Amino acid sequence: MTGRLAMLDSALTADVISLAVGGDEVAFTRIVEAHHADMLRIAYVTCGDVDVAADAAQAAWVIAWRRLGSLNDPRRLRPWLMSVAANEARQQIRGRGRRRLREISVIDRTPASTDPAQSSRIDLANALATLDPRDRALLGLRYIAGLDSTEVGREVGMSPTAVRSRLSRSIGRLRKELGDE
Amino acid sequence: MSDRRPSDVFDSRLGALLRTYGDEAIGPFDGHEIARMAVARGAIGTGWRRWLRGLSLAGERRTLVVLVVLAVGVVGGALLVGSLLAEPAPMPTYRLGHLAYELNGDIWIADWDGSNAAQVVDGTPAGTPDGWHYSSPQWSRDGGTLSFFGHDGAGPMVFYQADGDGRGVHEVGRDAYEAVPIVSPTGGQRLLYRFGGLTIIDNDGVSIDVPAPAGFVSFNYWVDRVSWTPDGSRIIAGACTISDCKSASGHALFSVPLSGALPTRLTPGDVHDWYASVSPDGAMVAFSSWEGYLLDAPLAVGLMRIDGTDRRIVPGLVNINVPLLWSPDSQRFAVTQDGTGVWIVSLDPEHPPRLLDGTDHMIHVVGWSPDGQSLLVVGQAGPGAALADSRALWSIEVDGDGRHRLVTGTLEGDWQWVPTDALSSSAQP
Numbered sequence: 001m002t003g004r005l006a007m008l009d010s011a012l013t014a015d016v017i018s019l020a021v022g023g024d025e026v027a028f029t030r031i032v033e034a035h036h037a038d039m040l041r042i043a044y045v046t047c048g049d050v051d052v053a054a055d056a057a058q059a060a061w062v063i064a065w066r067r068l069g070s071l072n073d074p075r076r077l078r079p080w081l082m083s084v085a086a087n088e089a090r091q092q093i094r095g096r097g098r099r100r101l102r103e104i105s106v107i108d109r110t111p112a113s114t115d116p117a118q119s120s121r122i123d124l125a126n127a128l129a130t131l132d133p134r135d136r137a138l139l140g141l142r143y144i145a146g147l148d149s150t151e152v153g154r155e156v157g158m159s160p161t162a163v164r165s166r167l168s169r170s171i172g173r174l175r176k177e178l179g180d181e
Numbered sequence: 182m183s184d185r186r187p188s189d190v191f192d193s194r195l196g197a198l199l200r201t202y203g204d205e206a207i208g209p210f211d212g213h214e215i216a217r218m219a220v221a222r223g224a225i226g227t228g229w230r231r232w233l234r235g236l237s238l239a240g241e242r243r244t245l246v247v248l249v250v251l252a253v254g255v256v257g258g259a260l261l262v263g264s265l266l267a268e269p270a271p272m273p274t275y276r277l278g279h280l281a282y283e284l285n286g287d288i289w290i291a292d293w294d295g296s297n298a299a300q301v302v303d304g305t306p307a308g309t310p311d312g313w314h315y316s317s318p319q320w321s322r323d324g325g326t327l328s329f330f331g332h333d334g335a336g337p338m339v340f341y342q343a344d345g346d347g348r349g350v351h352e353v354g355r356d357a358y359e360a361v362p363i364v365s366p367t368g369g370q371r372l373l374y375r376f377g378g379l380t381i382i383d384n385d386g387v388s389i390d391v392p393a394p395a396g397f398v399s400f401n402y403w404v405d406r407v408s409w410t411p412d413g414s415r416i417i418a419g420a421c422t423i424s425d426c427k428s429a430s431g432h433a434l435f436s437v438p439l440s441g442a443l444p445t446r447l448t449p450g451d452v453h454d455w456y457a458s459v460s461p462d463g464a465m466v467a468f469s470s471w472e473g474y475l476l477d478a479p480l481a482v483g484l485m486r487i488d489g490t491d492r493r494i495v496p497g498l499v500n501i502n503v504p505l506l507w508s509p510d511s512q513r514f515a516v517t518q519d520g521t522g523v524w525i526v527s528l529d530p531e532h533p534p535r536l537l538d539g540t541d542h543m544i545h546v547v548g549w550s551p552d553g554q555s556l557l558v559v560g561q562a563g564p565g566a567a568l569a570d571s572r573a574l575w576s577i578e579v580d581g582d583g584r585h586r587l588v589t590g591t592l593e594g595d596w597q598w599v600p601t602d603a604l605s606s607s608a609q610p
Contacts (some may be wrong), residue, residue: 025220034210041203053206061219073520124202143196144203150544154502161317168332171195
C-alpha cells in the first residue's frame with residue numbers, strides 16, 4: 001500500500017467505522033469522502049464509461065452502508081470498498097447490455113489526436129478494451145487501489161498466485177497493444 | 182535459466198497511466214450527499230436477508246433469526262457463535278515430511294519444521310535481469326516429483342519438474358497461459374486454461390482439450406477452481422452458460438472424465454458453485470457456494486458426494502476463503518474465514534465447524550501434514566503484526582494448541598512471499 005493510501009486508512013480509525021456501523025451518517029460521510037475518488041477511478045477503469053462508473057460507485061456505497069457491520073477487520077475497509085466498486089461496475093455493464101468496453105467507447109473511432117496526452121489516453125482506452133472487465137477490475141485493484149496480490153485475491157476469491165498470473169497476462173497484453181515491446 | 186527477459190519497465194509506469202486515465206471519471210462530488218443517498222437506499226434490509234440466506238435456514242427459522250439478529254446485532258452474534266464453537270483439545274504427537282514454498286520468486290524446499298531450507302531454483306540470480314519468477318510448487322501424490330512454473334509476465338509459462346528432493350530440475354513444456362496450471366496427482370500432466378476451455382498437457386507435450394458440457398460455453402477459466410480426482414481419471418470443474426461466467430447465470434459443477442466421455446452435471450447451477458475440492462479418498466467434494474457475486478451474498482461452504490448426491494450447505498459458516506483443503510483421512514477439511522481464523526469442518530454432522538483457537542491472524546490454509554494432525558497455514562508474523570510488513574508460514578496442531586512459526590518473509594511490492602503447496606506424503610521420516 002502506498003504511503004498516501006496508508007495515511008487515508010490511518011485517518012479512518014476503527015472508531016469511525018464503528019460509528020458508521022452504528023448509524024452515524026457523519027462518520028459514513030467521512031468514509032465516503034476518503035475513498036470515493038479511487039472507487040470512481042477503479043469503476044471507470046473497469047467499465048470505461050464515466051456515467052456508468054458514477055452509478056457503480058453510488059451503488060457500491062449502498063452496499064457498503066448495508067454491510068459495513070460485517071467487516072471484522074478495519075484494515076480491510078479499503079480493499080473491500082474497492083472490490084465492491086469494481087464489481088458494481090461490472091454489474092452495471094451487464095445491466096446496460098454493454099458487455100465490452102469497445103462497444104461503449106466512441107473516442108477510439110476518431111482521427112488520431114495531435115495532443116500526446118490525449119493520444120496516450122486513447123491508446124490506453126483501446127488497450128484496456130482488449131481485456132475482459134474482470135481483468136480490468138484486477139488492474140484497478142492492483143494499480144489504483146494499491147492492493148497487493150494477496151489482498152486482491154482475498155477480495156475476489158482467487159489465490160494470490162492466480163491474481164499475479166492474470167495480472168501478468170493483462171500487463172503483457174497492454175504492453176503489446178501499446179507497442180511497448 | 183535461458184528464458185529470462187529484460188526487466189519490464191512498462192509495469193512500473195502502468196499505475197500512473199491508469200490513475201491518470203481514471204481521473205477522467207473524477208469530478209466535484211458531495212460526500213455528504215452520496216452518503217445520504219446510500220443511507221436512504223440502503224435502509225431496506227435486503228442485505229440482512231441475503232446474509233440470512235447464507236445461513237441456509239428454512240423460512241420459519243429465518244424469520245425467527247431475523248428477530249434475534251435485530252436484537253443482538255450481526256457482529257455480536259457472529260462473535261458469540263465463534264467463541265462458542267471454539268474448543269480446546271489434547272496435544273498430539275506426530276512425525277512429518279517436507280514442504281515446498283515460493284519465496285520472492287524462488288522455489289525452496291525444507292523440512293517440516295522449516296529447517297534445512299534449500300533453494301531449488303533462483304528466480305533472479307545476481308547478474309541477471311529482474312523479472313523472472315518461479316511459482317506454485319506442487320508435489321505429485323507420491324512425493325516423487327516436484328512441479329513448478331516459471332514466467333516473466335509476458336512470455337510463455339514454462340513448466341519445470343524436479344525430483345522429490347528438488348534436484349534434477351528440467352523443463353517439461355511451455356505454453357501461453359491464462360492461469361497457473363494444476364498438476365495431476367501423478368505429476369505427469371498439467372491442467373491449464375486456454376481461451377475457450379481447459380487443456381491437459383502431459384510431459385511429452387501431448388495435449389487434450391477438455392470439451393465443455395452441452396449448453397455451456399466453457400469451463401471457468403480460473404483454473405485453480407478445478408480439482409483432480411485422486412486417481413487422475415477426471416476433474417471436477419465449474420462451468421456456466423454465458424461466456425464470461427458472471428452472475429447473470431450460476432455456476433454448475435461437472436465431473437469431467439479425461440477419457441473424452443461427456444461431462445456429468447453434479448450441481449443445479451442456480452447459484453455459483455465452484456472451487457471444488459475432491460477428498461483424498463475420492464468420495465466427497467467440498468466446494469464454495471455463492472448466491473451472488475463478491476459481496477452481494479456470503480460465500481458459503483457446500484458438500485456433496487462425488488456423484489453429486491447429498492448436496493448440502495454447511496450451516497453457520499460464511500464469508501470463507503478458498504481453498505478448501507481435505508485432511509489425509511478425508512474425514513474433515515480446513516478453511517479460513519475472514520476475521521476469525523481457521524475452521525475445521527467435519528463430515529460428521531454431529532460435529533459442527535470448529536474454530537481453531539488463536540488463528541485470527543491466519544490468512545489461508547496451505548496444506549495438511551501427512552498424519553493429519555497439523556495444518557500448514559500462511560498468516561501474519563504474529564497476532565497484531567502489521568499485515569503489510571511480514572507474513573509467516575505456521576504449523577498448527579489441529580487437535581491441540583501447539584503452533585510453530587516456520588518461515589517469515591518480508592514483502593516487497595506485489596511479488597510477495599506466498600508458499601503455495603504442499604507436503605510430500607512419502608517424505609515422512
